[in-house]
């Protein structure tokens with residue numbers, strides 16, 4: 001079972017092709033803000049080099065964010081359109097889950113933290129369980145200092161991952177007995193998407209292409225401003 | 233040759249199938265006007281989010297209406313890549329490239345302004361350049377002489393507000409809501425166009441336009457004379473805009489020796505502008521070509537139409553083509 005897996009929620013463009021849950025090939029491009037230019041050629045190159053015809057795909061998987069809005073829209077629109085044209089199911093997975101999943105063999109609390117710009121981070125916490133990680137609490141967006149305060153209060157050993165964790169590493173160092181997973185864990189993992197999406201397709205937990213939407217987590221500035229004005 | 237055209241540059245999600253740059257086989261437009269109305273203008277982030285939701289159903293409807301069972305039956309896939317809102321353009325371009333990738337068909341990127349110029353051929357397949365074209369909407373105000381296919385002379389543009397923006401701002405000031413163009417057109421029908429002599433900025437100097445002073449003049453006049461009926465203000469304001477637009481369009485046609493006047497853009501729906509351009513054409517021995525409203529406002533058919541001409545001239549666009557939010561019309 002071949003799956004095409006895309007994630008464009010961060011400055012990295014990630015394309016992987018999975019075969020029965022294993023990565024047949026993967027491209028990662030970290031040039032930032034070039035999602036619209038790079039995604040289609042990366043898919044074409046990977047398929048060509050792996051000799052995979054698109055018509056043979058059993059499904060498309062995509063990271064839904066939270067993340068950078070423009071990147072998300074490129075990935076989600078591409079996944080929706082390809083799935084529609086190929087008439088295959090599509091699977092959406094939260095991009096923060098793809099940051100946490102590769103750290104499932106730790107025994108610490110995993111904090112997946114992606115840079116949300118404007119001084120904020122998207123984050124979620126995970127506890128390792130047999131075969132994966134289980135999210136504790138919601139996906140959130142907020143200032144790094146707020147996350148630090150919450151984690152200090154919880155008093156657990158924390159393993160930080162994601163480009164937001166690295167960007168605000170000084171702030172997160174305030175959390176006792178914490179450690180950074182490092183640059184290898186900065187972005188959503190293509191291999192994680194292959195594994196998680198394969199399991200979902202096997203359980204037939206997929207959506208129709210049109211139901212799939214980016215996970216924005218943040219309102220648009222105009223809505224925030226408009227609600228503020230309505231309230232005052 | 234059948235081409236699918238996708239348009240997502242502003243607040244319309246649109247797709248169409250057009251044959252040989254002329255015959256419209258289907259054209260679907262999903263407008264977001266109601267989504268943006270509470271904000272009094274287009275909110276880019278909301279527009280982008282709506283495009284993501286709408287682009288696939290709109291493309292599907294366009295294919296179905298054209299009797300295309302599978303996108304692979306087409307000959308090319310086109311999308312507007314600029315000018316427009318970056319986040320909005322990305323959606324149409326991504327969808328078009330994804331379709332090109334899955335079908336193996338050529339991808340063609342299309343300049344939105346050039347597409348407005350080519351909308352005429354969808355209604356009038358035998359249209360022959362040179363044409364003097366006025367494109368007026370909430371986003372653009374341009375006066376172009378199309379000397380031949382792909383050969384454009386930019387005669388004038390706005391130096392401040394777009395014509396449609398002036399309608400929106402004055403409508404908001406008069407409490408008529410958004411979008412302002414149709415609201416002013418309706419109200420003006422009951423008013424006296426000669427009631428207030430609003431300024432005709434730069435009417436007889438060159439081909440550029442300026443509308444911001446006119447808006448200020450309307451505001452000042454209403455504050456000073458609160459008893460003037462709103463219908464008279466609307467009709468007089470509209471007359472001032474239409475007078476400048478028509479005068480320059482005819483002057484540009486005369487200078488370039490263009491026998492045909494063409495209107496495009498959302499403001500081309502204005503009933504007074506259509507009437508004045510038709511009169512002016514007749515008075516100067518020219519022909520006025522006023523495409524139906526559906527081809528004047530943003531639509532996918534004009535993208536698919538222009539793509540046919542572009543594909544013949546330049547061939548397909550590589551799949552690493554991005555978006556160009558501030559793209560200009562390629563002029564000579």
Ligand SMILES: [Zn+2]
Nearest residue numbers: 344369497530
């Ligand atoms: Zn337009």
